[in-house]
Amino acid sequence: DTGVSQNPRHKITKRGQNVTFRCDPISEHNRLYWYRQTLGQGPEFLTYFQNEAQLEKSRLLSDRFSAERPKGSFSTLEIQRTEQGDSAMYLCASSSMSSGNTIYFGEGSWLTVV
Amino acid sequence: AQTVTQSQPEMSVQEAETVTLSCTYDTSESNYYLFWYKQPPSRQMILVIRQEAYKQQNATENRFSVNFQKAAKSFSLKISDSQLGDTAMYFCAFGNNNDMRFGAGTRLTVKP
Numbered sequence: 092d093t094g095v096s097q098n099p100r101h102k103i104t105k106r107g108q109n110v111t112f113r114c115d116p117i118s119e120h121n122r123l124y125w126y127r128q129t130l131g132q133g134p135e136f137l138t139y140f141q142n143e144a145q146l147e148k149s150r151l152l153s154d155r156f157s158a159e160r161p162k163g164s165f166s167t168l169e170i171q172r173t174e175q176g177d178s179a180m181y182l183c184a185s186s187s188m189s190s191g192n193t194i195y196f197g198e199g200s201w202l203t204v205v
Numbered sequence: 206a207q208t209v210t211q212s213q214p215e216m217s218v219q220e221a222e223t224v225t226l227s228c229t230y231d232t233s234e235s236n237y238y239l240f241w242y243k244q245p246p247s248r249q250m251i252l253v254i255r256q257e258a259y260k261q262q263n264a265t266e267n268r269f270s271v272n273f274q275k276a277a278k279s280f281s282l283k284i285s286d287s288q289l290g291d292t293a294m295y296f297c298a299f300g301n302n303n304d305m306r307f308g309a310g311t312r313l314t315v316k317p
Contacts, residue, residue, distance in 0.1 A: 124304065133209075133296050133307035134250075147304060182250070184305075192238050192300050196250040 095197035097183050103203045104173055111169045112200045116185030123166050124194060125158055126182040127151065134182055140166060173204045207232045207299050211308035218287045219316050225272075226282045226311045228297030239273065239280045240298040240305070243291075253295070256280065287315045 096115040104110050116123050121142050126134035137156070139147045142163035152158075155173075160166040170177055180201050184194040208231045218224035230239070241253040256264045256273050263271050268288075272281045284291055292315045297308040 126307075131310075131312075133211075133309045136304055136306060139304050193240065193252055193255055194300070194305055195252070196242075198249045 095183055095185055095195055097181075097197035097200050099200060100198065101201045101203075103205060106175060106204055107172055109169065109171045110173060110202060111167055112181050112183075112202075114166045114168070114183030114185075114197060116165070116183070117187075117195060120185035120187040120190065120195075121163065122186045122194075123160055124184040124186075125166070125168050126184065128180045128182055128199070129178075137168075137181075170202070173202075175204045178202055178204045207234075207237075207301075207306050209297055209299050209306055209308040211297055211311050213311045214309070215312045215314070217314040217316055218284075220287055220289060222287055223283060223285045224287055224313065226284075226295055226297075226313065228280045228282070228308060230278050230280065230297070230299045232278070232299060234301055236301065238300040239271075240300060241269070241271070241280075241282045242296045242298060242307075243293045244296065244310075245290075245293040248293075250296070254282065284313075289315050289317060291315050 123140045125137040128134045136149050138158045140160040155171045158168045180199040182199045184196045186194040210229045237258045239256045242250050243253045244250045254266045254269050268285045270283045294310045296310045298305050
C-alpha cells in the first residue's frame with residue numbers, strides 16, 4: 092500500500108493556461124475527494140466520487156474546474172483558463188467503508204498562477 | 206449544511222505539558238464521525254484520532270484523547286506530555302458517508 096499519490100507536486104503556470112492534476116487513491120478505496128487549501132486555512136471541499144460517479148460538487152467548483160474518475164480508479168482535476176485566485180494546494184484523499192470513513196490524504200499539488 | 210468551528214487560531218504549550226484544542230460543529234444528522242487531523246509545516250495531513258458519534262466512550266490514542274459531548278456538539282482534543290514534534294496545524298473535521306468538512310485549524314506550537 093503506497094498511500095494516496097498526487098502529481099505533479101508543484102506546478103507554476105501563467106494566467107489563462109490550463110492545468111491538470113492527477114490523483115491515484117489507495118487501491119482498495121472506492122471514494123475519492125478533492126479539496127483546495129490556501130495558506131493558513133483548512134481544506135475546502137471541492138468534489139467527491141464514489142467509484143466513477145461524481146456524487147457531489149461544491150459551489151467553489153466553477154465551470155472552469157472539471158474532475159473525472161474514469162473506471163473508478165485514478166482521478167484528474169483540470170482547471171481551465173487559470174486565474175491568480177486559483178493559486179492553492181489541491182489535496183486529494185480517499186476512503187472506503189473498510190477504512191471506517193476515515194479519509195487518507197495525499198501530499199497535495201501546489202499550484203502557483205503567475 | 207454541516208459546519209465546523211475552531212475558535213482558537215493559535216495556541217502554545219510548554220514541552221511535557223498538556224494542551225486542549227477546542228472544536229464545535231453543527232449538524233442535524235445522527236450518524237457521523239469526528240476527526241482530528243494534524244498537518245506539520247509543509248508536510249502531509251495525517252489522522253490523529255477519530256470518534257464515531259454513536260459511541261459514548263471517548264476515543265484515546267496514546268497521548269491524544271478527545272472529549273466528545275454530543276448534546277453540546279463539542280469535540281475537543283487533549284494532547285498530554287506535549288512533544289516538539291506535535292508542533293503543527295490541527296484540523297477538526299466532521300464526516301458522514303458522503304464527505305468531510307474541516308474547521309479553519311489551530312496552529313499549535315510546542316515550546317522547549
